[in-house]
Amino acid sequence: MVENLLSLAIWTPIVAGLLVLATGGDKNAGLARWVALLGSLAGFVVSIPLFTGFQSLNGGMQFVEKAPWIASLNIHYYLGVDGISMLFVVLNSFTTVMVVLAGWQVIQQRVAQYMAAFLIMSGLINGAFAALDAILFYVFFEAMLIPMYLIIGVWGGPRRVYASIKFFLYTLLGSLLMLVAFIYLYQKAGQSFEILKFHALAIPLSVQITLFVAFFLSFAVKVPMWPVHTWLPDAHVEAPTGGSMVLAAITLKIGAYGFLRFALPILPDASRELAPLMVGLSLVAVVYIGLVALVQTDMKKLVAYSSISHMGFVTLGMFLFTGNQLNQWAVEGALVQMVSHGFVSAAMFMCIGVMYDRLHTRNIADYGGVANKMPIFAAFMMLFAMANSGLPATSGFVGEFMVIMGAVQVNFWVAAAAATTLIFGAAYTLWMYKRVIFGDVGNSHVAEMEDVNKREFLVLAILAVAVLGMGLLPDLFVSKMHLSVNDLIAHVAHSKLQ
Amino acid sequence: MSWADLNLMPALPEIFLLSAVSVILVLDLFLSDKQRGITYLLSLLSLIGCAVITLTTSQPFPELTFSGMFVDDPMADLAKVGMYVAMGATLVYSRQYIADRGFYRGEFFTLSLFMLLGMMVMVSAHHFLTLYIGLELMSLALYALVALRRDSTQATEAAMKYFVLGALASGMLLYGMSMVYGATGSLDIGKIAAALTNGSANMSLAMFGLVFIVAGLAFKLGAVPFHMWVPDVYQGAPTAVTLLIGGAPKLAAFVFVVRILSQGLEPLVSQWQGMLVILAVLSMAIGNITAIAQTNLKRMLAYSTISHMGFLVLGILAGTPAGLSASLFYAVVYVLMSLAGFGVLLLLSRAGVDCETLDDLKGLNRKNSWYAFLMLVVMFSMAGIPPMVGFNAKLAVLKSVVDIGLIWLAVVGVVFSLIGAFYYLRVVKVMYFDEATDAEPVSQVGMDMRVLLSVNAIALLVLGIVPDGLYSVCVEAMKQSLQVL
Numbered sequence: 001m002v003e004n005l006l007s008l009a010i011w012t013p014i015v016a017g018l019l020v021l022a023t024g025g026d027k028n029a030g031l032a033r034w035v036a037l038l039g040s041l042a043g044f045v046v047s048i049p050l051f052t053g054f055q056s057l058n059g060g061m062q063f064v065e066k067a068p069w070i071a072s073l074n075i076h077y078y079l080g081v082d083g084i085s086m087l088f089v090v091l092n093s094f095t096t097v098m099v100v101l102a103g104w105q106v107i108q109q110r111v112a113q114y115m116a117a118f119l120i121m122s123g124l125i126n127g128a129f130a131a132l133d134a135i136l137f138y139v140f141f142e143a144m145l146i147p148m149y150l151i152i153g154v155w156g157g158p159r160r161v162y163a164s165i166k167f168f169l170y171t172l173l174g175s176l177l178m179l180v181a182f183i184y185l186y187q188k189a190g191q192s193f194e195i196l197k198f199h200a201l202a203i204p205l206s207v208q209i210t211l212f213v214a215f216f217l218s219f220a221v222k223v224p225m226w227p228v229h230t231w232l233p234d235a236h237v238e239a240p241t242g243g244s245m246v247l248a249a250i251t252l253k254i255g256a257y258g259f260l261r262f263a264l265p266i267l268p269d270a271s272r273e274l275a276p277l278m279v280g281l282s283l284v285a286v287v288y289i290g291l292v293a294l295v296q297t298d299m300k301k302l303v304a305y306s307s308i309s310h311m312g313f314v315t316l317g318m319f320l321f322t323g324n325q326l327n328q329w330a331v332e333g334a335l336v337q338m339v340s341h342g343f344v345s346a347a348m349f350m351c352i353g354v355m356y357d358r359l360h361t362r363n364i365a366d367y368g369g370v371a372n373k374m375p376i377f378a379a380f381m382m383l384f385a386m387a388n389s390g391l392p393a394t395s396g397f398v399g400e401f402m403v404i405m406g407a408v409q410v411n412f413w414v415a416a417a418a419a420t421t422l423i424f425g426a427a428y429t430l431w432m433y434k435r436v437i438f439g440d441v442g443n444s445h446v447a448e449m450e451d452v453n454k455r456e457f458l459v460l461a462i463l464a465v466a467v468l469g470m471g472l473l474p475d476l477f478v479s480k481m482h483l484s485v486n487d488l489i490a491h492v493a494h495s496k497l498q
Numbered sequence: 499m500s501w502a503d504l505n506l507m508p509a510l511p512e513i514f515l516l517s518a519v520s521v522i523l524v525l526d527l528f529l530s531d532k533q534r535g536i537t538y539l540l541s542l543l544s545l546i547g548c549a550v551i552t553l554t555t556s557q558p559f560p561e562l563t564f565s566g567m568f569v570d571d572p573m574a575d576l577a578k579v580g581m582y583v584a585m586g587a588t589l590v591y592s593r594q595y596i597a598d599r600g601f602y603r604g605e606f607f608t609l610s611l612f613m614l615l616g617m618m619v620m621v622s623a624h625h626f627l628t629l630y631i632g633l634e635l636m637s638l639a640l641y642a643l644v645a646l647r648r649d650s651t652q653a654t655e656a657a658m659k660y661f662v663l664g665a666l667a668s669g670m671l672l673y674g675m676s677m678v679y680g681a682t683g684s685l686d687i688g689k690i691a692a693a694l695t696n697g698s699a700n701m702s703l704a705m706f707g708l709v710f711i712v713a714g715l716a717f718k719l720g721a722v723p724f725h726m727w728v729p730d731v732y733q734g735a736p737t738a739v740t741l742l743i744g745g746a747p748k749l750a751a752f753v754f755v756v757r758i759l760s761q762g763l764e765p766l767v768s769q770w771q772g773m774l775v776i777l778a779v780l781s782m783a784i785g786n787i788t789a790i791a792q793t794n795l796k797r798m799l800a801y802s803t804i805s806h807m808g809f810l811v812l813g814i815l816a817g818t819p820a821g822l823s824a825s826l827f828y829a830v831v832y833v834l835m836s837l838a839g840f841g842v843l844l845l846l847s848r849a850g851v852d853c854e855t856l857d858d859l860k861g862l863n864r865k866n867s868w869y870a871f872l873m874l875v876v877m878f879s880m881a882g883i884p885p886m887v888g889f890n891a892k893l894a895v896l897k898s899v900v901d902i903g904l905i906w907l908a909v910v911g912v913v914f915s916l917i918g919a920f921y922y923l924r925v926v927k928v929m930y931f932d933e934a935t936d937a938e939p940v941s942q943v944g945m946d947m948r949v950l951l952s953v954n955a956i957a958l959l960v961l962g963i964v965p966d967g968l969y970s971v972c973v974e975a976m977k978q979s980l981q982v983l
Contacts, residue, residue: 180912
């Protein structure tokens with residue numbers, strides 16, 4: 001077994017990104033694409049042993065690496081994953097391959113910079129999921145803003161400048177306050193930034209609540225939760241297809257992951273006190289944003305709002321308490337939903353990207369009858385639309401079902417409100433699908449559309465396998481996270497007030 | 499004391515530099531304009547000579563000389579080495595620029611070196627008078643440098659403003675020093691501290707003096723509300739001179755403040771801490787908010803300097819060794835950032851056209867993606883975004899403030915750095931997202947400048963990833979230098 005697997009998963013894409021940059025200008029665009037593809041594949045390959053080698057019967061952190069980094073401030077290069085974060089490292093490395101493929105022909109300008117930005121970001125995201133030192137986490141967490149800022153700003157749509165700056169400042173706002181919270185915890189933990197030591201701290205309730213607010217601002221913006229979600233539709237609409245895929249599939253998950261890794265275990269009492277608020281905000285996201293999605297005329301915006309709504313499910317599942325006890329169904333459901341949403345949202349954005357490349361519009365009204373011209377594509381999109389609305393046998397169903405199951409055990413009315421997503425989700429997704437894909441050929445532009453090429457087919461097929469695989473064999477993922485979730489629940493049930 | 503007892507070793511770098519400048523000054527008279535390269539090379543050589551002397555004579559403990567008026571300690575050595583680097587980089591970055599604008603003459607080099615000498619005396623002073631002499635030597639050279647383009651009304655105006663306000667600040671500083679002398683009976687930093695500790699000093703008079711001293715120091719640092727000169731001088735001065743003002747002097751000013759407040763007036767810490775809190779908050783606020791409204795890059799960087807000085811003051815006001823080391827680290831990092839930032843502006847300036855406004859950077863990524871990347875690193879570093887070293891500097895300073903329980907101050911700091919992020923982002927936006935308005939290629943400059951500037955900017959990234967070496971040097975230097983002599 002190879003040592004330093006996590007370091008490999010982090011640094012392989014980053015080094016590959018630098019290699020891609022070294023290919024130079026657009027003269028060598030072809031070379032840049034191939035280097036990027038090989039780099040992202042290498043990144044995915046080195047992350048596979050994390051999944052296969054993970055001991056699901058052992059609790060605690062695995063694949064741990066620790067070395068002093070900034071000794072004077074007692075900051076360590078400290079990596080490790082549990083059953084929760086491991087899944088996201090693998091998911092991220094997988095998504096990066098899809099993103100490179102998705103941008104293969106679409107991106108014609110500054111190809112090397114585009115590919116390099118994604119590869120470097122992929123490494124940074126892996127770092128954020130694997131970091132066990134708060135400052136190391138913060139460094140990865142913030143550094144990934146830089147490539148994303150450039151991706152949206154350079155290759156994005158007409159309002160890209162506005163969207164990119166809004167994205168950057170929104171996310172920076174929360175994370176800076178989190179930094180102050182980290183420094184405070186560092187004092188408390190005896191001059192240490194180790195997250196696991198933060199977990200063991202006894203903190204009075206009033207302080208817990210203040211810290212929770214700092215974490216909340218940071219992670220809620222990333223998730224994004226209502227009402228700090230407004231950057232997301234802008235960023236998604238303006239970002240290139242690959243950017244939207246990574247944003248939805250991965251970076252949103254970091255926010256939810258932050259709640260699991262920081263807010264819940266470090267501040268269990270504040271989490272419990274504020275759980276009604278979190279549940280309330282999540283329900284607003286599920287119901288209200290679901291309704292907002294219904295009236296969108298822009299396909300990308302629609303999927304963006306649907307992402308917010310689905311992420312509402314995730315945060316809902318994480319904050320369902322009975323007494324001191326988090327609900328296990330709900331937490332695991334939230335995690336499954338996160339992974340599933342990673343596949344489904346990436347696939348949905350890929351589908352929209354495929355159509356956008358042909359017609360250069362995202363307006364639903366500009367389409368109609370696409371199925372007549374692109375039957376293979378229409379079949380794929382049908383699957384993903386079903387997954388997005390939570391149809392059984394797709395991955396979308398498993399997570400939502402588990403969260404609703406958990407919610408019923410805690411509070412019937414919360415469950416009832418959450419369950420409306422099955423209606424709204426189906427309504428906005430399938431209605432969009434119907435208007436775009438079915439019916440007569442809408443106009444002469446649609447009549448000229450050609451079906452998917454081999455590259456697009458490959459990406460869609462891989463994603464389809466993932467979506468179906470997770471829907472039919474959810475246990476493959478759940479078994480990996482089971483013990484870590486139990487540990488988390490046991491930890492959170494233990495009050496840290498003294 | 500006889501000559502035989504006088505230990506000149508601690509002041510060897512200063513003595514060497516003074517001799518070297520004198521030689522250059524005379525030699526330059528005999529050189530024609532075509533041979534100016536000799537002056538340039540000799541100036542760089544004298545900097546290297548100074549660096550060699552400072553590094554070889556450096557000791558891990560403080561040593562006094564000239565009857566206790568002059569001290570050679572690790573903090574002074576570190577600051578001096580930083581200044582040599584800053585000065586050397588400035589000379590390399592400026593050569594093409596000043597040659598294009600007709601002041602590639604001996605004065606530029608000799609005045610710069612005299613300014614450096616003044617700063618060296620400043621950071622090695624152990625007596626209020628030595629401090630003042632060093633400060634004035636630096637300032638007078640700078641006033642002349644700002645006015646070097648005699649035919650430019652902007653530069654002359656800036657020089658006048660700088661001179662009048664600088665003289666006012668010096669006056670305040672001297673006035674405060676005289677009161678401290680009245681209160682403690684000495685101008686020696688060690689004796690002042692001793693007198694304030696053992697109660698033999700007139701405390702109310704000393705505090706009165708402290709107020710004037712803090713005001714004078716704030717002027718020199720460019721902290722709000724004594725910042726008015728900074729934007730005008732930064733904008734009005736030729737960019738090469740702006741770099742001279744914005745680089746090494748900040749490091750010197752920091753050591754200057756440490757010598758006066760944290761060494762001499764350390765017993766009054768509870769008094770000056772409050773004043774510095776006000777300075778820091780106002781500087782961060784006014785600096786960052788006003789910078790947003792600027793379209794002139796030099797002016798924007800001036801306001802950004804003001805806000806950085808606010809951050810620097812955070813570490814000083816903590817008053818702890820950790821805080822001072824953090825501030826020292828911040829000062830070194832700031833100098834590196836400022837060098838690289840202005841370096842890019844100098845690089846992009848062509849004969850007759852200064853690169854000054856945001857528009858001048860439009861589409862830089864298209865024209866030259868490497869320079870755009872260098873500027874991107876500088877901007878994100880200034881904004882304090884990891885993995886650039888600006889983040890580590892901010893982290894260290896914020897930590898020292900939280901250490902002493904002023905969490906609200908850390909929150910204020912991060913809120914204003916969020917506001918600050920906007921204008922740094924805007925520079926990146928202009929370079930990467932906008933299309934160029936002209937098709938003119940980026941000017942060709944010498945290989946020396948391109949390499950040095952690349953090293954300079956990449957250092958910000960590398961130091962951000964492995965900051966421990968520099969940071970522990972700062973901690974160690976501060977630890978050795980803080981003892982009262």
